[in-house]
Amino acid sequence: MGQKIRIDGPKTHMVKSGTPTMGGVVVIIASSTAFLLFGHYSKEALVALFAYILCGLVGLGDDIISIRRERALCLRARTKLISQLVISVIFGYLAVEVLGLSTAISVPLTNLSLDLGFLYYPFIFLVLAATTNALNLTDGLDGLAAGSTALIMGIFMIIAFQQWRHMEVSYAQDIAILSAAVVGASTGFLWFNSAPANIFMGDTGSLSLGGIIAVTAILLKIELL
Secondary structure (H helix, E strand, C coil): CECCCCCCCCHHHHHHCCCECCCHHHHHHHHHHHHHHHCCCCHHHHHHHHHHHHHHHHHHHHHHHHHHHCCCCCCCHHHHHHHHHHHHHHHHHHHHHHCCCCCEEECCCCCCEEECHHHHHHHHHHHHHHHHHHHHHHCCCCCHHHHHHHHHHHHHHHHHHHHHHHCCCCCHHHHHHHHHHHHHHHHHHHHHHCCCCCCCCHHHHHHHHHHHHHHHHHHCCCCCC
């Protein structure tokens, strides 16, 4: 199932038309399987995994429509944003109301903390929508999105491990394991996606990876970072 290249992009990218796409499916399956094998099934990590897969399904729908209609742009921006809004509401409700996540945000490198209260819900949407679409835009050069994700989730893995060891955040260990699984899957995918790419991750990969970055930051309370 080949990728369609946008006609308004660089002419040098046109040779990539027809490259197999939707490799993000493999990334999701690999990282999810690794977590399910080695994780401890904390509710927080399972909620993160759930949001990760939901974001991937939005991207999968976009990729399938792209292939069937044989054009690069498919789902309208409005449709994507509404889908991300729904995911944000579901994730926000589970995180805050069910898991008891704090609605306060901390300003990096300071001792400042601001409790947003009900405004934390639109803030979650802002973080999720901004991050997923940012990674979606980043996914334009071979290996760029997967490489960026591996670096970011590697840092999140270390932060989560430190929170578990030194701050006694019990579920942070599971978040570290999930982060490590995403790092492994992204790094493995780079072997096939580095220039010249043998396969693209598609929106399935970029939206899901953007989603896991967002929800991991939220659950670790490092949203602004």
